[in-house]
Structure formats: C-alpha cells, structure tokens
Amino acid sequence: MRELAELPTSEVDIAALAALLADPARCRVLLALDDGRALPASVLADEAGVSRSTASSHLGKLTDAGFLTVQTHGRHRYYRLAGPDIADLLxxxxxxxPSRPVTSLRDGTxxxxxxxxxxxxxxxxxxLGVAxxxxxxxHDVLTGGDGRYDPRAHPTDSPSSPGHDVEYELAASGRRFLSDVGIELPNGPRPALRYCIDWTEQRHHLAGGLGAAVLGxxxxxxxxxxxxxxRAVIVTEHGRTALANCFGIDWSD
Structure with a gap:
C-alpha cells in the first residue's frame, strides 16, 4: 500500500484494492485485528465465519497485498495489521x-x-479516549488545542482519521503529571503527540507514542x-477509582 501511495494518481489501481475489500470475510478478518493485537489463523477463521482452509486463502491475499504481517511461533502463525496506516484506512x-442494522440484543450491546x-x-x-x-x-498536561473537532477552523481534519490541524504540545509540567500516574513518555522516532478525530464522539482522542503509552x-x-x-474494553472498578483520582474523570458508564 505504501508503494501505491507514492505513485501518480493515474497509476493507482483503486479497483484492485476495492476488490480485495469486497469480500465480507476478509473485512471481518481486518476488523478483528483492528485493535492492534496479533491473532492466530484459527481465531480469525472463527471471526470470519469460514473454514480454516478458506481463511488461509484470505489471509494469504491480505498479506500479499500488504495489509497484514505474519509471524510464526511454533506451529502457529499469528497475523496483525501491517501498521497504523492500515488501521487509519479501516x-x-x-x-x-453504511451501518449494519442492529438485529439482536448482542449486536446492540x-x-x-x-x-x-x-x-x-x-x-x-x-x-473513554476522549475523556x-x-x-x-x-490538567495542563497538553497545550495547543481544546480537544474539539471544528471542521470550519480545521479544514484539513476529517472524522475517523488522524488529525493534522492542531499542534498539541507537552506542557512543562506535563512529564511530572504523567510520571505521577505511571505513564512514561516514550523515546524513539515515532511522534509522541498525535491525535485522531473520534468517529463516535467527534472530538479528539490521543494517539501517537503517548497514546500507546497511556493504553499500556x-x-x-x-x-x-x-x-x-x-476492540471494546471494559473499565474495572479499580480503573474507575484511578480515573477519578488521577484524571478527575467520573466514569459511571
């Protein structure tokens, strides 16, 4: 996908990409991996609702297209999304x-x-991410924005995608606050401060290296x-206490 992105628009075969994503089973595989974790082929077959052999074929096509990477551990092969650019696309x-109709209590939940x-x-x-x-x-850990998505003020940003228009920075006292709650700002080539426009809340949630450190x-x-x-996570009772004490968040959801 990165190689295609570097080509002139006239040379990009969008139809081939669309054909790859046109299969519902392959889409279910990608969505099952959208939380960043690696899953074995057997689990992905169950998620896609297909046989192991059919799943193997789908996984091979997604891997060849650059959507997935695969690692072998013993007899098992574990697949994960090839990177955050694939997650952004999803x-x-x-x-x-279009939204799929909710036909059961399980789907609604x-x-x-x-x-x-x-x-x-x-x-x-x-x-939770927006909160x-x-x-x-x-708490003045971050400066530069207010967490709101305003399409008029931020014309480059768009819902359900990484943000670019707001320049968030870590405040002078930010490192101490993060350290006090056990969050270490990562070092490395990856940008520490990034944000996404949350597709359900239409506000900013934290991404980048610091976002990964918060989740960790x-x-x-x-x-x-x-x-x-x-991808859904559950806040524990211990987590409710930590959210209140560390962040001032009353989590009663």
Whole structure:
C-alpha cells in the first residue's frame, strides 16, 4: 500500500484494492485485528465465519497485498495489521460505510460498548479516549488545542482519521503529571503527540507514542480489561477509582 501511495494518481489501481475489500470475510478478518493485537489463523477463521482452509486463502491475499504481517511461533502463525496506516484506512472506511442494522440484543450491546470505550489500533478511543484527552488538557498536561473537532477552523481534519490541524504540545509540567500516574513518555522516532478525530464522539482522542503509552499503563495496571477478541474494553472498578483520582474523570458508564 505504501508503494501505491507514492505513485501518480493515474497509476493507482483503486479497483484492485476495492476488490480485495469486497469480500465480507476478509473485512471481518481486518476488523478483528483492528485493535492492534496479533491473532492466530484459527481465531480469525472463527471471526470470519469460514473454514480454516478458506481463511488461509484470505489471509494469504491480505498479506500479499500488504495489509497484514505474519509471524510464526511454533506451529502457529499469528497475523496483525501491517501498521497504523492500515488501521487509519479501516477507520475512514468505517465512517463512509453504511451501518449494519442492529438485529439482536448482542449486536446492540456490542455497539454500545464500542461507543463507550475501545481501542483505535494502539490507543484508547470512544468516550473513554476522549475523556482522557480532555483530562490531560484540563490538567495542563497538553497545550495547543481544546480537544474539539471544528471542521470550519480545521479544514484539513476529517472524522475517523488522524488529525493534522492542531499542534498539541507537552506542557512543562506535563512529564511530572504523567510520571505521577505511571505513564512514561516514550523515546524513539515515532511522534509522541498525535491525535485522531473520534468517529463516535467527534472530538479528539490521543494517539501517537503517548497514546500507546497511556493504553499500556491502563492495561498493565488493570484499569481496563481487554477481552480476547474485539476492540471494546471494559473499565474495572479499580480503573474507575484511578480515573477519578488521577484524571478527575467520573466514569459511571
């Protein structure tokens, strides 16, 4: 996909990409991996609702197209999205795609959980992600914006995609606040401060290296629970206390 993106528009075969995503089973595989974790082929076959052999064919096509990477551990092969650019594409397509009708209580519950708290590749999203971003702004950890998505003031930004129009910065006292709650600002080539426009809340949630560090802290401290499958996360009782004490967030969802 990165190679295609560097070509002139007239040489990009969008139809080939569309054909790859036209199969519902392949789309279910991609969505199952949209939380940034790696899953074995057997689990992805179950997620897609197809046989193991059919899933193997789909996984091969997605891997060859650059959507997935694969690692072998013993007898098992684990697949994950090739990178955040693939997750960004899925988020944008999800924004444009029509909603599937909710036909059961299970579907309705799942949709509500996704709106409440979920992962967006390797960072928090939904109401929880937006609340954490807002708390960091309120506590003057971050400066440069107010967490709001305003299409008139920010014409380059668009829903369900990484943001570019707002230049967030870490305040002088920000590192101490983060350290006090056990979040270490990562070092490395990856930008530390990025944001996405949350597709359900239409506000900013934290991405980049710091967003990944926040998710890592929430997970390791067991402030949230991540089910074996899916992007929805659950705030634990311990997490409710931490949200109130550390961030001033009253999480009663």
């Amino acid at each position: 988020e944008r397509l999800g924004r444009l795609a 799942r949709a509500a959980r996704l709106r409440s708290a979920r992962t967006c590749y390797d960072h928090l999203a939904g109401r 954490v971003m807002g708390a960091l702004l309120e 802290r929430f997970t390791s401290a067991r402030w949230i629970e991540r089910p074996p499958r899916g």
